[in-house]
Amino acid sequence: MxxxxxxxxxxxxxxxxxxxxxxxxxxxxxxxxxxxxxxxxxxxxxxxxxxxxxxxxxxxxxxxxxxxxxxxxxxxxxxxxxxxxxxxxxxxxxxxxxxxxxxxxxxxxxxxxxxxxxxxxxxxxxxxxxxxxxxxxxxxxxxxxxxxxxxxxxxxxxxxxxxxxxxxxxxxxxxxxxxxxxxxxxxxxxxxxxxxxxxxxxxxxxxxxxxxxxxxxxxxxxxxxxxxxxxxxxxxxxxxxxxxxxxxxxxxxxxxxxxxxxxxxxxxxxxxxxxxLNIPLSPNRPIVGKNAFTTAAGIHINGILKDRSVYEYVHPEDFGRKLSFCFTKHSGYTLIKKILNDNDVLPSENQLKLIYEEAMKRCYKSSSIEPGDFMEIYNELFGRIQVDVEDYGLVCI
Structure with a gap:
């Protein structure tokens, strides 16, 4: 055509x-x-x-x-x-x-x-x-x-x-x-x-x-x-x-x-x-909203980490923006495991559960949590030296 x-x-x-x-x-x-x-x-x-x-x-x-x-x-x-x-x-x-x-x-x-x-x-x-x-x-x-x-x-x-x-x-x-x-x-x-x-x-x-x-x-x-x-x-x-x-x-x-x-x-x-002009933008506004390219649901995070096209049709990079993840009570273990794995940490299922529970406590107290916090929690719980983490975008609740 x-x-x-x-x-x-x-x-x-x-x-x-x-x-x-x-x-x-x-x-x-x-x-x-x-x-x-x-x-x-x-x-x-x-x-x-x-x-x-x-x-x-x-x-x-x-x-x-x-x-x-x-x-x-x-x-x-x-x-x-x-x-x-x-x-x-x-x-x-x-x-x-x-x-x-x-x-x-x-x-x-x-x-x-x-x-x-x-x-x-x-x-x-x-x-x-x-x-x-x-x-x-x-x-x-x-x-x-x-x-x-x-x-x-x-x-x-x-x-x-x-x-x-x-x-x-x-x-x-x-x-x-x-x-x-x-x-x-x-x-x-x-x-x-x-x-x-x-x-x-x-x-x-x-x-x-x-x-x-x-x-x-x-x-x-x-x-x-x-x-x-x-x-x-x-x-x-x-x-x-x-x-x-x-x-x-x-x-x-x-x-x-x-x-x-x-x-x-x-x-x-x-x-x-x-x-x-001091115009407040709705978080879910297409292309320019704060949440337009931010994912929180564990099922979606899991799919995106395997292949972004699973849950992404509009690409943030096309508009000068970035994909980011948001850790909430809906996020599950996938994001935590990904960040730890990328830093050469292979937690057991029980360890993941404990890290998740501690992360949720921090979220409810401070309303936000950053990617590096997952490594910090791992260190506190299991005594491992913290290393630098990759940029996963804003992670918050």
Whole structure:
């Protein structure tokens, strides 16, 4: 099967920053533009210049750089927004302007309080103004597209294409889409735009389906996925770059697509962002969680020590992380025996039992135990000189 490349559009610096507590300074946004660039994404949305001076300056400074991913600037389809964006982008080479458009009846009638004809006119005028002010790469961000009728989508998309739009963005703004509805929508949009223009998708995670919806979009033929590091963003956040990347890495043959990024840098940048923004990471979060590559159950430890593939599908080394073991009441004797054997100690079954009992006592008292502690216990119980032990990662209860 011939595999397609899925381009990554990272919006950590725009949508990701919108979540409470995620505000970034100019220096911090510039720092993470470089960090995200080092991961190898294709587009980075740096901000909304009209909304605040910080975003204006960040976009202005980045526009001078020549060796970088495509810089994306967020804008409403108004003269004021497009003029401001044009003024701050000194060099428009390799720059995309994303226009925010209302497409659902709910947004058109309740939010904007105008008609579909007005929405179409706004689309046309926005594209014309963008071209007039020097933007050659224009994407249409179809806000609330997951609740829009096909009639609305068709009218606005066709108007945008006719007046120079290059990319159509299906936005699940309130996170209400499901994989089946995404499949239907992406295929419908593709039928309108053909293969000469790109289809992009932006998902929110309000129902916990952002990653599943992104996978559905890939299988339906989308060209670009909009993501954020750690899935940060408005309300419940967006499609997490580290999660959808892992899926494409291990399932590329099944889905006929791949993402070309630096996987080894991904977790490191996520950890740094989480620390800078003081974002607590769930221990069981895929790829970046503390427990993502830590094993405690004795049955699992036993299998992994024989062959890691027995209980390991996602490899920690692929993401710059390490396998580790955690000693708990569920761990049994396997880990203890392994550490002792690797240090030329061959305990009897009775000795293992005594070491295990002592280790459990220490765990309950101090809440943690390290690999070297097993040798120390052996020495105390059986009088043997302790030797250095290998690094088995964090061992705790």
């Amino acid at each position: 011939r595999k397609r490349k899925i381009e990554i559009y990272d919006t950590t610096l725009r949508d990701g920053e919108q979540a409470p507590g995620n505000s970034m300074s100019i220096d911090m946004k510039l720092k993470y533009f470089e960090q995200i660039s080092s991961i190898g994404v294709d587009y980075i949305e740096a901000g909304y210049p009209t909304s605040n001076r910080c975003d204006y300056e960040v976009c202005r400074i980045i526009s001078y750089e020549r060796e970088r991913p495509t810089l994306v600037v967020f804008s409403r389809p108004t003269l004021q927004d497009i003029l401001t964006s044009s003024e701050c982008i000194v060099n428009k080479e390799n720059v995309q302007l994303q226009l925010l458009l209302s497409v659902s009846d709910l947004h058109i009638e309740k939010k904007r309080k105008y008609s579909l004809d007005d929405a179409v006119f706004e689309t046309i005028e926005g594209c014309k103004l963008a071209r007039e002010y020097g933007f050659t790469d224009i994407s249409l961000g179809l806000e609330d597209a997951s609740r829009a009728s096909k009639k609305n989508l068709k009218a606005i998309i066709e108007a945008g294409i006719e007046h120079g739009a290059n990319t159509i963005v299906f936005a699940d703004t309130v996170g209400c889409a499901t994989p089946k509805s995404v499949d239907d929508s992406v295929r419908y949009i593709r039928s309108l735009v053909g293969n000469e223009r790109k289809v992009s998708c932006h998902f929110h995670d309000d129902l916990g389906l952002a990653t599943a919806n992104a996978l559905s979009a890939i299988e339906a033929g989308v060209d670009i996925l909009q993501t954020t590091l750690l899935g940060i963003g408005e309300r419940c956040g967006n499609t997490a770059l580290e999660q959808i990347s892992a899926i494409t890495k291990y399932k590329s043959e099944n889905i006929g697509a791949y993402i070309d990024i630096n996987f080894n840098r991904l977790a490191e940048v996520c950890f740094e962002l989480g620390e800078d």
